[in-house]
Amino acid sequence: MDTSYHVIGLMSGTSLDGLDIAHCRFTYKSHNWIYEILNTTTLTYTNELIDSLRDAETASGLELVELDHAFGRFMGQQVHEFVQQHGIRPDFVASHGHTIFHQPGKHISLQLGHGAYLAAHAQLPVVSDFRTLDIALGGQGAPLVPIGDALLFGKYDYCINLGGIANVSYSHNGKRLAFDTSACNMLLNTLANSVGKPYDNNGELARSGMLAPQLLEALNRPAYFLDPAPKSLGKEWILEHSLKSIEESAASVADKLHTVCHHIAQQLRQALPQLHEGQHHVLLTGGGAFNGYLVEQIQQQLGSKYNVEVPAPEVVSFKEALIFAFLGVLRWRGEHNCLSSVTGASRDNIGGAIYLF
Numbered sequence: 001m002d003t004s005y006h007v008i009g010l011m012s013g014t015s016l017d018g019l020d021i022a023h024c025r026f027t028y029k030s031h032n033w034i035y036e037i038l039n040t041t042t043l044t045y046t047n048e049l050i051d052s053l054r055d056a057e058t059a060s061g062l063e064l065v066e067l068d069h070a071f072g073r074f075m076g077q078q079v080h081e082f083v084q085q086h087g088i089r090p091d092f093v094a095s096h097g098h099t100i101f102h103q104p105g106k107h108i109s110l111q112l113g114h115g116a117y118l119a120a121h122a123q124l125p126v127v128s129d130f131r132t133l134d135i136a137l138g139g140q141g142a143p144l145v146p147i148g149d150a151l152l153f154g155k156y157d158y159c160i161n162l163g164g165i166a167n168v169s170y171s172h173n174g175k176r177l178a179f180d181t182s183a184c185n186m187l188l189n190t191l192a193n194s195v196g197k198p199y200d201n202n203g204e205l206a207r208s209g210m211l212a213p214q215l216l217e218a219l220n221r222p223a224y225f226l227d228p229a230p231k232s233l234g235k236e237w238i239l240e241h242s243l244k245s246i247e248e249s250a251a252s253v254a255d256k257l258h259t260v261c262h263h264i265a266q267q268l269r270q271a272l273p274q275l276h277e278g279q280h281h282v283l284l285t286g287g288g289a290f291n292g293y294l295v296e297q298i299q300q301q302l303g304s305k306y307n308v309e310v311p312a313p314e315v316v317s318f319k320e321a322l323i324f325a326f327l328g329v330l331r332w333r334g335e336h337n338c339l340s341s342v343t344g345a346s347r348d349n350i351g352g353a354i355y356l357f
């Protein structure tokens with residue numbers, strides 16, 4: 001008999017663009033997982049919430065705990081409204097939360113939005129806190145999406161996500177490998193914000209600029225890019241390296257945007273091995289897939305042996321929420337949802353705390 005699960009996946013991305021909600025169904029059929037995205041929305045955050053989440057890293061201990069509860073309550077209320085609005089009865093909610101600290105070298109990765117408050121306000125069971133067990137087992141606690149890439153998007157040779165940070169995942173000699181390749185929208189948005197835009201729509205400003213070779217060299221310089229995986233990036237590293245180089249450059253905003261797109265594309269080229277003869281299929285998701293100039297640069301850097309494919313907008317925008325819903329299903333079933341081949345943890349593990357309602 002087929003088994004299926006109705007799950008709400010929640011993702012609060014590093015770009016602070018809002019809370020992605022995806023109501024999904026997963027069916028296990030003939031040894032394969034099939035996904036369907038049934039209903040979606042992105043709730044943009046109020047300026048007050050954006051400021052709180054952005055400033056949380058310097059908040060007092062007490063303020064951080066209060067924000068953890070308040071954000072859990074906020075997500076719970078939003079899920080409750082979403083469920084009423086669509087007249088649905090999901091089995092549970094799976095929530096990533098919002099990353100405040102990510103310093104794997106210090107064994108720290110903190111996602112805010114407490115699962116207990118989320119469960120109490122959504123009035124549904126919740127799976128949350130997906131990263132801590134992997135961190136405790138010596139892993140990076142990131143990226144977690146690759147097991148979903150392997151089980152739901154296995155027809156692609158590579159899955160690239162262009163979010164606040166860009167990452168790639170692929171299978172090599174029977175093992176899933178994945179890592180963050182560079183900062184992405186976090187840099188592009190900071191530059192767009194400096195000229196009063198939320199983001200560089202379709203990369204038009206970047207397209208109008210010219211390459212700033214010194215900036216490109218500075219962006220590509222950090223040792224991280226040559227480090228072997230497992231590796232992952234946090235906001236802390238990006239501020240200290242990429243954003244610092246951007247600030248120190250005298251180039252115009254358009255030239256900086258142009259150059260950052262080249263940097264992102266070059267680091268992706270460096271990260272993608274040729275796995276076999278013939279054409280390679282590359283899935284591009286995350287909001288950066290709506291940046292036409294960036295997508296063109298990536299295709300150009302990778303060359304004609306790689307087909308860069310941008311899927312339906314729903315998959316571009318909600319793939320991470322979909323996969324966190326799926327990680328929740330694996331957790332619910334007591335099956336591995338985190339791969340040590342990706343994170344470097346001492347073993348594959350089953351991450352996530354469950355709050356039953």
Ligand SMILES: Nc1ncnc2c1ncn2[C@@H]1O[C@H](COP(=O)(O)OP(=O)(O)OP(=O)(O)O)[C@@H](O)[C@H]1O
Pocket residue numbers: 012013014015016017161162163164165185188189199200201202203285286287288290291292317320
């Ligand atoms: N039309 C567009 N043109 C250019 N960029 C766009 C467009 N639409 C969205 N974006 C970019 O995508 C971002 C949102 O992407 P996404 O939701 O994947 O980020 P995220 O979830 O914060 O990322 P992460 O995976 O790092 O957590 C926006 O902030 C913007 O930079």
Ligand SMILES: CC(=O)N[C@H]1[C@@H]2OC[C@@H](O2)[C@@H](O)[C@@H]1O[C@H](C)C(=O)O
Pocket residue numbers: 014099102109141142143144145146163164165166167180232233320
């Ligand atoms: C600690 C953290 O929140 N990391 C995010 C971030 O955003 C993109 C990249 O950096 C990735 O490593 C990760 O998210 C995705 C969802 C992951 O874990 O696969």
